[in-house]
Amino acid sequence: MGVAALIRQRLGECSPAERRVARALLASYPAAGLGTVAALAERAEVSAPTVLRFLSRLGFGGYPEFQRALRDELAERETSPLTAYRASERSGAPPEGALSRAAHTLPEAVAGTLAELPQGELDAAVRLFADQQLRVTAAGGRFSGLLAHYLVLHLMQVRGNSRLLPVSPVERTDMLVDVGKRDLVTLFDFRRYEEPTLALAREVTSRGAKVVLFTDRWLSPVAGLAEVVLPGRVDSPSPYDSFVPALALVETVVAGLIDRLGPVAGARLKAMEAAQQAFGR
Template structure:
């Protein structure tokens, strides 16, 4: 688990002063934790001992250990497929064949993602997606945009009022111009985080929209703006990060949403089937 994910997981155990430290860290992560204890205390408007008590609650033996963890995490966050490929070359040949590597990696990554996901975060996400008064817009990056589309295809089936943010400027502008408090954004952002996604999150939250973030265990900078954060592991049999665990998380969310909606989800599915027969398409 990354440091930011650990902070969010332990937030409910903290005192009000310690929560101010947590919010200060998450609002400017990880930069806020790379300065001195005094600078972090000033940013959070607490005392230096409060900062140290908070880090102790997280399991760190002191501020130097906390900063080492942040620096290690920074190196991991910047990993690209090329650097992962070169690292694999330096460390020697992987286990023979992609199939054994996948069998050894992907099941653990999925199981770890679901085991580490705080139940409260999943419940909060389901409550938001179940709110029919909220219009859902999903967006992602070059690869994670596929996950955004996959989520919306399911939401169309079970609750309606859902769309993918288009990439063309005119359509995108038309969709964003009226954003407000009745909007919910599902954003997908993974390491080598994309600045346009952060800019989008800043703009829509400033207008009162809410954000559910799907990200990796190091947490996208969007986490400081999101109401709900759903992290996934990304271990993979190749130099590319895997989205298999995130796909499992999306399907778990959809299953929980159907449970919460109850008969309304069945009614919507029936209407969609009838409309498909009427209007054609597959």
């Protein structure tokens, strides 16, 4: 688990002063943790001993150990498919084939993702998606946009009032111009995080919209702005990060949403089936 994900997981156990440290770290992550103890304490408006107590609660032996973890995490966050490919070239041919690697890696990544997901974050995400007064807009990056599209297709089926943010500038602007307090913006952002996604999150939250974030275990910078953060592992049998665990998260949220909506979801599905027959595919 990344440091930011660990902070969010332990937030409920913290004292009010320790929570201020946590929020200061998450609001400017990881830069806020790479300065001095005094600087972090000043940012959080607490004492230096409070910062150290908070880090001890997280399991760190002291500030240097915490900063080493942040620096290691920064190196991992910058990993690209090319970097991973070159590393695999240096280490020689894999000891097992792709099928064996996938059979070992992917189930473990999914199981770990679901085991590490805080129940409170999942519950909060389901509550937001179940609020049919909220209009859902989803967006992702070059690859994660596929996950955003997949989520929206399910939301259209079970709750309606959901849409995928288009790429075209004119259509995109038209869809965002009226964003406000009755909007739920769902973002997918994974390592080598995309600056336009962060800019979008900043703008919509400044207008009062809520953000649900699907990300990796190191947490996108959007996490500091999000109402709910759903992190997943990205372990893969290839140099590319895997979205299989993130897909499992999407399907878990959809399952929870159907459970919460109950007969409402059933009625929507029935109406969608009737409309499909009436209007054709």
